[in-house]
Amino acid sequence: MSDVPQNAGYMMAAYVVTAVILVAYAVSLYRRANKP
């Protein structure tokens, strides 16, 4: 296992960015629908 590249930080960054984009868009749709 020692020769497996140590790049978990990039993986975590991609997963966090994806979650942020999707949740932000879901919240944006919710807020736009409830706009007075």
Add this chain to the structure above:
Amino acid sequence: MSLTQKGRWITLVALVSLAAVYVRALAFTPLERLQGPAQKIFYLHVPAAIWTEAAMILVGLAGIFYLFLKDSRLDRFAAASAEVGAVFATIVLTTGPIWGKPIWGTWWTWDARLTSTLLLFFLYVGYLLVRGAVRDPDLRARYAAVLGICGMCLVPFIHMSVYLFRTLHPQPIILKPSAPSLPSSMLVTWLFSLATFTLLYVGFVTQRYALSLQPDAHGEGSPGHV
């Protein structure tokens, strides 16, 4: 149950499913030996890319039918699909470079696949800008339909670009004529993620479509103005 509520429920289920994809991908899917943990970006990047392209195909098809039928529902659907496609394109264009840096040694290269995907993103942005800029609903729908058809024509080129040009981008390992080149454990995770992104697309488009039915949803005064 209203269309908005249906969209919200579908989105909620999709977000819970996304959390399950994260758990499965990060904890229960084996590491790829050559690329290491960064390979797991593939489980988000590829489904998002598929729906980025599929959303534009649906925008183009809706545009073609709109030009013949003049049905405003098609125009509203196209607007919803384009906005969601732009969100997925943003995911593709952020997760791709994050994968590229550890694997290629660079965030970005101007090869055919990356450049054409960036062009698709700009088409999405242009499409949404045109919709915001043109006040007349009929004119706006026609301009948007033509732009959507142009975007749809770009999609086969993006998919084939890795065959037509020498590119740094990997060849397809799932969407290809022969069997997928993935172990079954990885394939199941990827299929789970694809199903989740499909659900996200449906939930988002349903909500966005319902939004376009609301009077004054964008300060333009009447239903159908998106």
